[in-house]
Amino acid sequence: MSSHHPLPKAELHLHIEGTLEPELAFALAERNGIDLPYATPDELRSAYAFSDLQSFLDLYYRLTAVLRTEQDFADLAEAYLERAAAHGVRHAEIFFDPQAHTARGVDIGTVVRGLSQALDRSEERHGISTQLILSFLRDLPAEDALKTLVEAEPYLHRISAVGLDSAEVGHPPAKFTQVYAAAKAAGLRLVAHAGEEGPPSYISEALDLLGVERIDHGIRCLEDPELVARLVAEQIPLTVCPLSNVRLRCVDRLEEHPLPAMLEAGLLVTVNSDDPSYFGGYVEDNYQGLQRALGLTDDQLRLLARNSFLAAFVDDERRAELLAELDAPSRSSILG
Template sequence: MTSRKQTELINTIPKTELHVHIEGTFEPELMFAIAERNDIRLKYKSVDDLRAAYQFNNLQEFLDIYYAGAYVLLYEQDFYDLTKAYLKKCYEEKVVHTEIFFDPQTHTHREVPLENVINGIVQACIDARNEWGITYRLIPNFLRHLSEEDAIKTFKELLAFGDLFTAFGLDSSEKGHPPAKFKRVFEMVRAEGFLSVAHAGEEGPAQNVWDAIDLLKVARIDHGVRSIDDVVLLEELARIEMPLTVCPLSNLKLKVVNDMVDHPLKKLLDHNIVATVNSDDPAYFGGYMNANFHAVNEALELSDKDIVTLAANSFKASFLPDEEKQKWIGEIGSLIS
């Protein structure tokens, strides 16, 4: 049973979000507003009709509706409004730093100019930093269901905006698209001085986590919950302090786990893994950061120490400067000292 004290702790503890797709924060109300502004007709009759479609049996069913929603995003103002709405949620939920994913190919394949996407996202981040003090990093992701050649082409185009990015990532359909498929483009990413992250071990096996580390040389694993199936991998993740950006409500909604009580998050913590809590695609999966914390806290009966560890891990695993990490980790530690 969650105590009132724990509820308050989750709601007020400083946190950073390391796994959120900006296109996945697209709330139905905003989607309809932007569609109307851009004179685009959605196939759904109402906000309620759209929300009713958010029932998924697997990752691919979600991706189909996710990409359909992104179709209405055309102009810089659209990406600004989308990003600013997400950052307002961060402010309300004590997310003081966020490292935002976006999918360039989702938009360039619709002939939306990259500058529309990037300028809108960046300006919203700058405004949120000025208004609310939220810091940020931007991480473009390659779509793994497309070819590596397409990823390389996209990477070269993104280099014109390179000073705005900290890392590059890999997302979309994991099944049938292992990390090895993108080995060359990630070599190019590292050669240009960027960090790398990758989705692995969500629908795919624990071997994909090994391959993301060994072949793509990632600094973080996104999801990684299938690591629980490989004891040797768990030991290695703890040894090298490889962070996992875990997304509980996403895992439940996409049936990676059938019940939140079966979620491996607590076991990952017990194996001394740098696990973190994140929202992934919160508009589709039923909750932003605090909702994810509350869900696992209720189901897994986390201790105050577990909650503080998860929050501290989010800063430890971030791409913030060490001095800033330690400042926040110290503030978090003082909450239960």
């Protein structure tokens, strides 16, 4: 990252398990007596080369094995928050995948309590307000998601929303109608990954059948002009992850990313890092990469930051604070 002061921004599409840097993976493996199939952090980093979403997921789930204790999850979240603060993040809505942990015998309470240790101190330590989003793994049965929601009940005071992630193709949103209705009844906000590798129809399904308020990714909406018109009219936020799209071969090169066309269409686009340790960059790296590869102007980057605050699940008072920081006069000439 360059030495300029990053714009204040919210990060709304970030998987905490995807922030596991190789060095921390090795440290946790040693602490927990786990053998990793790599000799060094550098060797592990070189394995972070993916042909598609599934090849990434295979490694991602294998590495979750090092996360065992509350302290492991606290260390993971604290490492992310330190980096996020340096990237100008003022509010972070953080996905976690309970099923990836409960499937290997780690209780959901261990995960939530551990993450909360770091998140509860985040505003004081890093100036970052935070929320947790419980993500269901869409390649597992819907019954498993319902069971997970029940297991999460004692911790719902710490959870703001539910999401839907993992392998998209062949797992349409419709599969999760019942669990989303239950989550809504429990007072949770609703988001879902849709239209990354899956078709534009998955975006419509997520809106109409699941009732989501925000679409994670959504880049394939451009294939359906009627859907684009609807997303613009309703100002449904899209949490786009450019470096992730390139790394997972949804877009061949950053120079070809559809984000400028999405902005041009009037879509409420935000920029996020997804799984930054695996995809070659945290959120400011995405902003800077877009500016370099696509010639985005300072005003366009500022619009993306503004959109992130408009799309965040914060109250009006916090949103006003965040927007005021973005609009402060001292911000007018800081982009380098």
